[in-house]
Amino acid sequence: MIKTTVDSQCQAFRLAMDVLSLPWAALVLNVLQAGPLRFNELSAAAHGPGDKVLSQRLKDLEERALLVRRVEPGPPLRVAYELTERGRSFNEVACAIERWGRGLVSRKPKASATAKRARRT
Numbered sequence: 001m002i003k004t005t006v007d008s009q010c011q012a013f014r015l016a017m018d019v020l021s022l023p024w025a026a027l028v029l030n031v032l033q034a035g036p037l038r039f040n041e042l043s044a045a046a047h048g049p050g051d052k053v054l055s056q057r058l059k060d061l062e063e064r065a066l067l068v069r070r071v072e073p074g075p076p077l078r079v080a081y082e083l084t085e086r087g088r089s090f091n092e093v094a095c096a097i098e099r100w101g102r103g104l105v106s107r108k109p110k111a112s113a114t115a116k117r118a119r120r121t
Contacts, residue, residue: 027048
């Protein structure tokens, strides 16, 4: 296996981490992988953020060109959110995170030396 490391000082790495550090951003990007959703559909599928937080996250991701907000003329006026190509590329990251998470779930963490000593006393 070839071992590769990532330069954590690289601008690209830092930008990606800035996006992922936004609360609920990864969840929103992941939910929208299935296709465009209206706000209420997205809120129901996300199971987490309140409307105010979700609205702010959608604005943040739109500003970063990861999704677009499409307004369909009405009545009634309909607004849908859809990932851009940049946003859809998050799917590779989400798959890697899921693989990593499965490894974390499948292995019980070893007890630390401190915990072992505490059990002896």
